[in-house]
Amino acid sequence: MNTPPTSPAAGRTEGSSVRIGALVPLTRPGWVEAGRHLLAGLELAVREVNDAGGIAGRPLELVVRDTAADPNRAVAAVDELARLGVAALAGEYHSVVARAAAARADALGLPFLCSSAVLDALTEEPTEWVARLAPAQSQGWKIYADFLRGAGHNRIAVAAEPSVYWASGARVLRDHLAPRGGTVIELDMRGLTPAAVCDALVDHRATVLLLLVGNPEPAVSIVTSVRRDRRLAELMIGAPAGQPEFAEWARLLGEDGAAIPFLRYLPERLSPLGVRVATALRERLAEAPSFVAFEGYDTVTVLADVLRSHGTVRARTAASWPHVAVEGTRGQIRLSRTPGISVWQWAWPPIHVADRDPAELGRFRILHSG
Structure with a gap:
């Protein structure tokens, strides 16, 4: 101090x-x-x-x-x-x-x-x-990792831009999932187009793509490309940072923006x-x-x-x-004072994983609670 x-x-x-x-x-x-x-x-x-x-x-x-x-x-x-x-x-x-x-x-x-x-x-x-x-990111993203593991996913790709925040999130996921048999595959978005992301997902046999990228771009373009690719019809898209929380997401993507799980800091x-x-x-x-x-x-x-x-x-x-x-x-x-956290911390606000309901985009579904 x-x-x-x-x-x-x-x-x-x-x-x-x-x-x-x-x-x-x-x-x-x-x-x-x-x-x-x-x-x-x-x-x-x-x-x-x-x-x-x-x-x-x-x-x-x-x-x-x-x-x-x-x-x-x-x-x-x-x-x-x-x-x-x-x-x-x-x-x-x-x-x-x-x-x-x-x-x-x-x-x-x-x-x-x-x-x-x-x-x-x-x-x-x-x-x-x-x-x-x-x-703290470690708290929320561990809960998200538990959600992925509970849903049976063990080959997780992350489309990541260079940032301390995104790198920290990817590290939390990797450290939490690797001991439990999960694999985190990083796709560096500095050199990939949305179409190239789709090819990489097929090559790596990923079952989940997590968007560790800016909003609305390139997040919206990646979602659109993946949703249009028939090879990836069974792939789940996730956005732990919360992009789908905002109305702009639904306006830009329509039904393509549904069923994309994200972290939400609200009680049920x-x-x-x-x-x-x-x-x-x-x-x-x-x-x-x-x-x-x-x-x-x-x-x-x-x-x-x-x-x-x-x-x-x-x-x-x-x-x-x-x-x-x-x-x-x-x-x-x-x-x-919380171990590993350098500031005074509310430990913890409510945390759950939610998504937008495909049947009604304005409604959120709670998928997992921390």
């Missing part, structure tokens, strides 16, 4: 409002739809906090910065937000971006509650300044709070909210509780992580 330098802005907020900095991917090459859902959840929670009296009578203000899936841009945003005197940081969807933001927040002594990024090594060294609500049944928030998010988004929208809402809910209870001094906020006990939309949220 780094000892932060003294800053005029550290430990206070400026003006009459209490500010939270929000890191969100809102433009390409960021996953824009995920960013839109994340921001909707953050904004809804801020509105409700203010309707309930704010933070000790002071309004809560969200200061939003677009990361566009760019780690350097995220670091610059963290620096700017720190200078603006935000009490804490919230948000971010992309793991590699969140990792860069977390490192900078740690260096500056700025509390960061990460909403959605799952990369296990969110910081290189243990830190008191960063906490996370999303499950929402609590009354979750149902109420889901209704409000649907109205705000004009579509069904994804689990990412709930992550955003829960992030502000936790931070608001901490700021009410412990004040807005940054060091006190960071020191409060182990005392968090907040009812979120997806269950009781508590933060703890």
